[in-house]
Amino acid sequence: MTQGKREHIESRRHQHEGEMICEQVVFCSEPGCKGEHVIRQNGKSRPPNVVYNMARRAGWKIDTKKGKHVCPDHQTKRTKPVSTKTTTAKKPSEPTKSDLRAIFRSIDGHYDDSIPGYAEGATDQGIAQTLKCPIQWVQQVREEHFGAAGPDPRIAKLEAQYAELTKRFSDIADRGMKLAAEAEAAQNDLKATASILKSMNGGVA
C-alpha cells in the first residue's frame, strides 16, 4: 500500500493544549496555493477514498488518477495565483449593457438640459458611488448622451446668493432714490410757499 505523497494525503500530528492531534490532509495541486483540507483523525487513519469523498463534499475536485486535487477557491477563479498581482489594478473592466442602462437612467434622473449640467447635488462621483461602478463609466455615458457635467454645485449656490444680494441692494437703492426725489419736491414746494408768503407780507417774511 503506497502511502501519503503520491495520493496527496499527508498524515500529520501536533500537540494542542496538551492533547495529541492527528490529522489527514489533502493539498491543493494548483501552483502556489496553500489550500488544504484537514480531517481530524479519531484513532486510526481513514482509507484514502473516504478522505477524498469528505474533501469532495467540502467542494474539492479530486482526480485520483492524475493525483491532482483542486481546492474550492480554485474552482471559481481559475486564475494563476502568481500572476494576479500584475493584472488586477490596471484599467477598469468594460461595462455591460445593463450597467450602461442603469447609468443612463441615473444620469437622466439628475440631468437638467437648461443648465446644461447636473441639477443641484448630483455628480459623476455620486452616481458612481450609488451604482458601485467606476466613475469613468459614468463620465463616458454622460459625455456621450448628455453633455457637460455643468457648474460645481457649490459655485452655483454662491452665484444664486450673489444674485439675490444684488437684487436686495438695487431695491434699497431704488427706494433711496425715490425718497431723495420726494425730499427734493418737498423742498421745492417749501421754497415756493416761502416766496409767496414773503411777497404777500410786503417783502417781509
Ligand SMILES: [Zn+2]
Ligand atoms: Zn487552491
